[in-house]
Structures are given as structure tokens and as C-alpha cells.
Amino acid sequence: MSTTERMIELDIALPRQTPIQRLVAALVTVRSVWHAMRNRRAANCLAELDDFQLRDIGLTRSEVNRILGMSGIADDPSQQLSHAARNHARRALRGLPVD
Secondary structure, X not given: OOOOOOOOOOOOOOOOOOHHHHHHHHHHHHHHHHHHHHHHHHHHHHOOOOHHHHHHOXXXXXXXXXXXXXXXXXXXXXXXXXXXXXXXXXXXXXXXXXX
């Protein structure tokens, strides 16, 4: 039997995290969820604005409803909402009709 036919399986152990590293990872996760929930509450307040106020910030009611409906309770829809507002602003600067 040649050495190429014979393989040794080695279990390579991953380095263990220290208690401080585990604590930091847990705190980062909690902070991330807290920010997402805070931004979700703020985004839900957009649904209470009237159409003129939404248009002032570059959004439409249908976009707000669609984005809020697509995202889950712990998701952060603020990035999608700001992306939609930026797209409306770009279209307006180019003279294109805003949907």
C-alpha cells in the first residue's frame, strides 16, 4: 500500500473562545437586535404620516406598506426605506416621473 492510498483523518480542533469573547459576541448580538427593533418602531411611525408628509421625505404609502410587510418583526426596514427615498430623489433630479 502506497502512502497516497492511505490517508489519516485528523480532527482539527477550533480554538475555543474565551469567556470575554463570548460575552462580547453576546453583547454585539443584543445590541444589533435592539437597534433593529428601535428602527422598526420608527419605521412603523411612517405608516401614520399622511401622503403629503411621506412625499416630503421621498416615499409613497405603497412603498412604506410593501417594505413593512416584507420585513419581519425583528428585521430592520430602515435601510430599504432610505434606499427607496434615495431612488425617488435621483429620479426627481433627472426629471423622471416618480411612481
